Amino acid sequence: MYPLAWLETRPGTIVNPQPHLVKCPVCGSPDVTHKGKKTRTLRAHHPYQDRPVNFEIDVPIVHCSACKITRQIDLVIADPKKHYTKAFAREVVKLLMCMSVLAVSVALSLSWGTINSILKDWLEKKVSNIPLTGLRRIAIYELFIGKRIKFLTIVLDLDTGDPIFVGEGKAQAALEPFWAALGPIRASRIECVALDMGAVFTKAVTDHLKNAKIVTDHFHVVKLINMTVDNIRRREFARATKEGKIVLIGTRYLLLRNKEDLDASKGDIARLERLLELNKPIATIYILKEDLRQIWTKGSKEKAEEALKSWLTTSRESGDPAIIKPANTIEKHSVNILNFYDFMISTGMLEGINGRIRRKIG
Numbered sequence: 001m002y003p004l005a006w007l008e009t010r011p012g013t014i015v016n017p018q019p020h021l022v023k024c025p026v027c028g029s030p031d032v033t034h035k036g037k038k039t040r041t042l043r044a045h046h047p048y049q050d051r052p053v054n055f056e057i058d059v060p061i062v063h064c065s066a067c068k069i070t071r072q073i074d075l076v077i078a079d080p081k082k083h084y085t086k087a088f089a090r091e092v093v094k095l096l097m098c099m100s101v102l103a104v105s106v107a108l109s110l111s112w113g114t115i116n117s118i119l120k121d122w123l124e125k126k127v128s129n130i131p132l133t134g135l136r137r138i139a140i141y142e143l144f145i146g147k148r149i150k151f152l153t154i155v156l157d158l159d160t161g162d163p164i165f166v167g168e169g170k171a172q173a174a175l176e177p178f179w180a181a182l183g184p185i186r187a188s189r190i191e192c193v194a195l196d197m198g199a200v201f202t203k204a205v206t207d208h209l210k211n212a213k214i215v216t217d218h219f220h221v222v223k224l225i226n227m228t229v230d231n232i233r234r235r236e237f238a239r240a241t242k243e244g245k246i247v248l249i250g251t252r253y254l255l256l257r258n259k260e261d262l263d264a265s266k267g268d269i270a271r272l273e274r275l276l277e278l279n280k281p282i283a284t285i286y287i288l289k290e291d292l293r294q295i296w297t298k299g300s301k302e303k304a305e306e307a308l309k310s311w312l313t314t315s316r317e318s319g320d321p322a323i324i325k326p327a328n329t330i331e332k333h334s335v336n337i338l339n340f341y342d343f344m345i346s347t348g349m350l351e352g353i354n355g356r357i358r359r360k361i362g
């Protein structure tokens with residue numbers, strides 16, 4: 001679908017659309033006269049370099065003898081008046097699943113307005129243009145986008161990575177148009193759904209997807225434990241003496257980063273070890289956080305189940321209410337967390353480009 005020439009794009013290089021696209025955008029007739037051109041700049045994902053790129057395209061303006069109108073041709077890869085490709089818009093919606101609107105706007109150098117306009121387009125399209133056939137594995141998640149619309153509910157096809165539905169709000173009602181469009185037969189063929197730990201989607205899925213197993217998304221479980229690390233770090237800071245506060249300052253990223261991503265040459269590991277030696281509650285939650293991440297790398301469901309049980313016991317033995325509360329939430333979802341091993345789905349399947357961008361901005 002992409003004009004391949006844009007891969008070679010250097011600043012100042014202009015791409016021409018393929019000749020077969022030069023036709024009336026309304027009736028599709030090739031019987032048109034050229035009326036000049038408009039240079040449009042489009043933002044797209046560079047498939048090999050994992051970054052957004054801009055390319056310029058000379059869009060012919062044509063007059064159709066049948067419709068008697070003069071317009072830009074339909075580029076197919078981008079909607080009229082948009083400054084990004086359709087594929088790029090899909091990528092933005094995907095990224096928003098695992099990153100905040102702010103993080104996406106930084107990673108892709110997009111304005112908040114553009115991101116909201118991409119989401120608004122999805123809302124308007126709803127499911128009308130998207131074929132819902134052949135769905136097997138999906139993810140449903142909510143996205144906070146700002147004060148005006150607040151929440152969106154997004155459904156992704158995990159096999160293609162494409163968003164297939166965007167609904168307004170985060171209640172069950174947000175999904176009603178999706179269930180209506182899907183219909184009971186296609187709904188019965190969905191095998192598994194990656195979800196967060198909220199009760200709303202769990203109930204909606206149990207009601208509508210009778211044959212689907214729920215897989216509690218790895219990303220949301222890790223997010224919960226990272227929030228716990230952060231809460232405990234803050235609590236300990238408030239309690240600490242003047243000397244203790246000095247050790248804690250600037251340690252947030254040390255604690256939240258994956259241990260293997262820390263930079264020993266910058267003294268990160270030494271600083272982390274000193275902090276863990278001095279503060280027992282922080283050391284406890286840190287070890288629990290690192291251990292919890294291993295639940296998804298155990299190689300078998302049985303081993304993971306054993307590890308999760310022992311993780312829950314250690315959490316309770318900490319006696320720290322700030323740890324026990326999230327541990328109880330995780331226990332409540334443990335069957336669905338372990339379902340991962342039957343289906344191997346998570347929103348992490350969509351990493352690659354997304355993951356690399358996420359790591360860059362931390």
Ligand SMILES: [Zn+2]
Pocket residue numbers: 024025026027028029064065066067068
């Ligand atoms: Zn026409």
